[in-house]
Amino acid sequence: MRVGSVTKMIVALIILRLVDAGDLCLDDEIHEHLPELSDLQVPRGVTVRRLLNMTSGLPDYTSEEFVEGLLVAPDRLWTPSELLEVAFSGSQEFAPGTSWAYCNAGYIVLGMLIEHLSNARVEDVARRLVFDPLGMHATELPPLTHGSSTLPDPRLRGYHRQADELADATRINPSWAWTAGNAVSTAGDLRLLVEASARGDLLQEQTHRECMSTHPVPDTTLGYGLGIANFDGMWGHNGELPGFQSFAGHDPATGTTIVVLTNLDDHSADTLAAFLRARLLDAASS
Structure with a gap:
């Protein structure tokens, strides 16, 4: 099923592996690699690191009005350039x-950066640098194509609540989320992803330390690193998009991994994960 912003862990791992390969540095300004962003008046000081950890200050595109519009025109194919516009x-x-500030647009820019540096489609780079090394054979970043749902069968349908009714959001073309949130995966594959991300299995030691260095998230107890968040000792990411919610987290101290996937977007995967974690801790201490 669709996993929303858990996609950001995948994109961050790709970028960090490219850093380890010497293709770029975390403190490179994005203009150095994508000079065309000057046309959008992206300010100086927007670095790869700041895009990854949400400190770039870029404006975002995923307003409530934008998301509601997806239900009106679910088949529309969005290009990365259109999303940035x-x-x-x-x-x-x-x-x-x-x-x-949380910013999906920053991860659209990172997707463009990956394709520029690799001279390949991001879905193919993800397969080579993340999915195949981790054995994530049921995961993909859907290609940008016309038409409706790209969810493979068998699949769960996702539902979005509108007033007192449920709208089927499964057929919304996922191009609008692209590298900010369009991944399709399973609970088993997300376990592989979040455990490897928390341990740094695919990264050099220094790069992993940089990844896990967090910035405080205002008005919460959370910290956000390079595409991975610290949920009070459980490292991972959550996701939400029309019809679906997700959470994948790993606690290195206890070895606990929790993955929650829901196909109704007003049922918080975060809340369910916190409930499960508390129950597991209670059971372990009794």
Whole structure:
């Protein structure tokens, strides 16, 4: 099923593996690699690191109005450039590096960066650098294609609540989320992903340390690293998009891994994961 922003762990791992390969540095300014972003007035100071850890200050595109519009035109194919045009119709949130705000647009930029550096489609790079090394054979980043659902059979349908009714959101073309949230996966594959991400299995030691260095998330107890969050000792990511919610987390201290996938977007996967974690801790201490 669709896993939403858990995709960001995949994209971050790709970028960090390219860092280890010497193709770029975390503190490179994005203009150095994608000069065409100057047309969108991306400010100086937006680095690869700041895109990964959500401190770039870039405007975002996933407003409530935008998401509701997906249900009206579910078959629309969105290109990365179109998504950034929507984002940059708004204003820069803050000067790069001075604050923190969740930003899907930043991960669209990172997807463009991956394709530029690799001269290949991001879905193929993900297969080579992440999915195959980890044995994630049921996971993919769907290609940008016309038409509706790219979920393979057998599949769960996803539902979005509108007022008092449930709307089937399964057929929404996932191109709108691209490298910010379009991955399709299973609970078993996400376990492989989150455990490897938390341990740094695919990364050099210094790169993994950089990945796990977090910035405080305002008004929460959470910290956000390079595409991975610290949920009070459980490292991973959550995801939400029309019809689906997800959570994948690993606690290195206890060896506990929790993956939650739901096919109704008003049922919080985070809440279910926290409940399960508390129950497991209670059971372990009794």
